[in-house]
Amino acid sequence: MEIIIIAVLTAGLFTFLGVLGFMFFQKGSTNYQEYPLEHYKDIYDEDFQRPESMTMEGRNDLQEKREQLERLQEEYVQRLASIAGMDINEARDEFLEEIKSQMDKEMSIWQSKFVENTKNEANILAMNIVADAIQRTDSEVSNEFTLSTVHLANDSVKGNIIGKEGRNIQFFEKTTGCELIIDETPNVVIISGYNSIRRHIAQKTLEKLLAHNKIHPGAIQEAYQLSLVEVENEIMKVGQSAVDELGIYEFPEGLVRLIGRLGFRTSYGQNVLKHSLEMAKLARIIAMDMNKYFGTRTNYVDVDICIKGALLHDIGKAVDEITIPRKNHITLGEKFAMILL
Numbered sequence: 373m374e375i376i377i378i379a380v381l382t383a384g385l386f387t388f389l390g391v392l393g394f395m396f397f398q399k400g401s402t403n404y405q406e407y408p409l410e411h412y413k414d415i416y417d418e419d420f421q422r423p424e425s426m427t428m429e430g431r432n433d434l435q436e437k438r439e440q441l442e443r444l445q446e447e448y449v450q451r452l453a454s455i456a457g458m459d460i461n462e463a464r465d466e467f468l469e470e471i472k473s474q475m476d477k478e479m480s481i482w483q484s485k486f487v488e489n490t491k492n493e494a495n496i497l498a499m500n501i502v503a504d505a506i507q508r509t510d511s512e513v514s515n516e517f518t519l520s521t522v523h524l525a526n527d528s529v530k531g532n533i534i535g536k537e538g539r540n541i542q543f544f545e546k547t548t549g550c551e552l553i554i555d556e557t558p559n560v561v562i563i564s565g566y567n568s569i570r571r572h573i574a575q576k577t578l579e580k581l582l583a584h585n586k587i588h589p590g591a592i593q594e595a596y597q598l599s600l601v602e603v604e605n606e607i608m609k610v611g612q613s614a615v616d617e618l619g620i621y622e623f624p625e626g627l628v629r630l631i632g633r634l635g636f637r638t639s640y641g642q643n644v645l646k647h648s649l650e651m652a653k654l655a656r657i658i659a660m661d662m663n664k665y666f667g668t669r670t671n672y673v674d675v676d677i678c679i680k681g682a683l684l685h686d687i688g689k690a691v692d693e694i695t696i697p698r699k700n701h702i703t704l705g706e707k708f709a710m711i712l713l
Contacts, residue, residue: 501661520563520575530554532587543589547596548574568636573599607632614645618652618679630708633690644689655682684709
């Protein structure tokens with residue numbers, strides 16, 4: 373019974389406070405904030421001294437409401453003290469604690485709704501950022517395979533490539549690490565090899581031999597050594613072009629070389645360097661948009677780190693084909709990046 377009486381008194385007081393607050397709001401305040409009750413009493417005292425602020429009837433009504441509020445508050449505290457066997461100070465503390473408890477519950481509900489709404493909005497914004505970044509990136513997907521084709525002037529050259537008792541083709545395959553496929557396809561020789569760089573070197577070697585029309589073990593070795601140097605220079609140019617395109621200038625030569633090797637590496641039919649460049653450009657756009665929507669002076673995304681991280685995320689694939697025993701490209705990439713950076 374006592375709990376019911378307290379609840380009724382509390383509800384009545386809350387209702388009256390709401391009505392009084394609405395009256396103050398209706399008075400014309402445009403910058404509403406929550407203040408203690410004493411604040412509104414001060415406002416009343418101040419306004420009461422300004423006859424132009426309201427009519428006499430309005431001031432009398434406000435004075436009556438104020439006195440009624442004070443009586444109700446005092447009555448509530450005394451009633452609470454009487455029922456619970458408390459003194460006035462204890463009752464007042466109990467009253468404030470009850471209000472605080474109610475406010476905590478309401479705040480908890482509000483916070484839960486706020487967090488849920490924020491998550492939903494963040495997810496939508498994140499998807500929009502990614503979708504926009506993809507649309508703004510000019511991506512190129514190329515399918516590359518493990519075969520290279522060399523065109524011949526005529527089919528009679530095939531005999532020279534094979535050599536007496538197959539000596540030339542055997543030496544070529546042993547030197548380059550790639551297989552030559554010579555079949556009935558007219559004017560074509562196919563170079564097969566899983567390692568794309570070796571395959572590229574083998575292709576350049578064969579093209580040099582055909583250009584000079586000299587095919588024997590000594591010529592094969594000489595053409596192979598020249599092709600090694602040329603491909604190494606190509607790798608450095610490809611790597612340097614990639615970092616220049618992204619505006620990266622502090623990478624060491626060894627790391628630039630690894631990036632260049634990605635230009636000759638395929639994964640799932642896609643050129644790894646083209647894929648890495650695409651990821652780096654996406655990372656730059658997303659990082660800039662994150663700073664645009666969420667960044668502050670002390671809390672922001674480092675765009676340069678995002679670009680470099682995206683570019684190097686597959687760097688292990690530059691060496692995983694030549695590592696014995698073969699290791700996971702993620703582990704290799706982490707090791708080489710730590711050594712070279």
